[in-house]
Amino acid sequence: MTITGVRTRLWRSGVLEKEDFPFADISDYVCQDDCLVWIGLRSPDAEVLNGLAEELSLDPLAVEDAIAHRERPKASHYDSHTFLSAYALELDHETSELKQTQVSAFVLPHAMVSVHTEDWFDIDAVLRRWDQDSELIKLGSKTLAYHLLDYLVDGHFDVIQSLDDEIEALEDVLFDDSPNAAQKNHLQRRTFALRKALVQARRVILPMREVLNTMVRRDSVMPEPLRPYFEDLYDHVLRASEWTESLRDMISSVFETNLSLADARLNTIMKKLxxxxxxxxxxxxxxxxxxxxxxxxxxxxxxxxxxxxxxxxxxxxxxxxxxxxxxxx
Missing domain, CATH: 1.20.58 (Methane Monooxygenase Hydroxylase; Chain G, domain 1)
Incomplete structure (x- = not known):
């Protein structure tokens, strides 16, 4: 039976053996030591997710967090699995509107279940990373979690870079000697939109430090060959967090400078009058x-x-x- 929005993969001894196999066969593979299973769920209904949770002994609280909206990024350890929750980000360059979608994962000893809701999230890009790194796949489900988190963090960097470029572009308009009314209005709207997007990005990027810290420092079953990869990813998350903080200072400076320049222009006009x-x-x-x-x-x-x-x-x-x-x- 084929279930809409469900994708599956099976690796045996690090080699991809099957893809999109029947949902009912999952339990036959997750109990085998040489098998690694991935189950990808897109906008799953309650029946599918609850059935899978019962079959894989997933914690009810973690299942509830996976389908809840606006959960804080986190990593939680349970008896049978580790639950991860993070966000994929995408910036609309025309409107400076930030799109975000929650991506959750249940990391079991021989399987990983990923859950996302938005169609624009490119899960195929994650699959390509798994295909390109077949050696690490032999290390188990933590490898799948690493590449998923690495893809999300790379997306965070892309958004931060775009915000940085947009903020720098505002300076050309900000210090224009004779801005017209349209330019002033554009500057104010753009500054507000970028400030809003930055606040939203900051809410999901900063907690990623705790997610990676939990994975690196508190996961006693982390394969040692994989630990340096998570530590490197943790460094990337720290850099993204610091970059986000610096951008917050930059956009605040642009906002305050715009007000100061407006006051200065008003004073100049008053002196002339x-x-x-x-x-x-x-x-x-x-x-x-x-x-x-x-x-x-x-x-x-x-x-x-x-x-x-x-x-x-x-x-x-x-x-x-x-x-x-x-x-x-």
Missing amino acids: TSWAAIIAIPTAVTGFYGQNVPYPGFGQHWGFATSSAIMVGLVVSLYVLFKKKEWL
């Missing part, structure tokens, strides 16, 4: 004074008009030169 208002006030004051209905020096004389004009021009030019020196204009 104030300067021009002061310049315009001079002729207004002079013409207002000479427009009084009382006699004044030069009243009704040509030299009086010339004097008032000279006063206006002189004071206006003086203020203009003064404001230019102070870079207010």
Whole structure:
């Protein structure tokens, strides 16, 4: 009987023997010491997962975590298996929206069950890694878990690199001498979108340190030849975490700098408006004074008009030169 969304593989002594064999044959292979079985479930229904859990003695709490949404990345050891929960990430470069899907795995002595829900998660890429590393397959189910986690961490790095590039691209717009309204609006929206994506990525990347630490430090049955691979992956996770922290500082700096530049531009505009208002006030004051209905020096004389004009021009030019020196204009 073929069940939708279920894929299977069988290795015997490290050599791939069968693929997509009947679901009912799983129990016949997992009890054999020279066999290694992978069962891949995509959006499994409760009947399939519960049936498999009963057949392989999977812990009910772990089964519940595998199908629950928004579980925190973690690694838990049970009597018969180790349960892993992590996230695959993908960044939409057009909208800066971060897609994420939970990927869970039950690691048994001679089998691994993986569970994911989204179609965009490329499980075939994980299978290709298994095919390319047939020597490690001989070490058992921990090898399958290693390549799955390694693929997820590589995806984290791709997302972080994309976020880094996007944040650097914001600097070109941020320090534009004369940004228009559309550029300002784009910068604000892009900054907010990247900040949101970074927060979401940080929530699933930072806990990966605990996942790998549990696998490396607390797994007493870890094959020794495989331990250096997990330790190297742990170093990658630490680097991804540190990179995420630095990006958080960068996006915060961009956000704060944008506010500071907006204030600076506003101050510049206010200085210009104030300067021009002061310049315009001079002729207004002079013409207002000479427009009084009382006699004044030069009243009704040509030299009086010339004097008032000279006063206006002189004071206006003086203020203009003064404001230019102070870079207010």
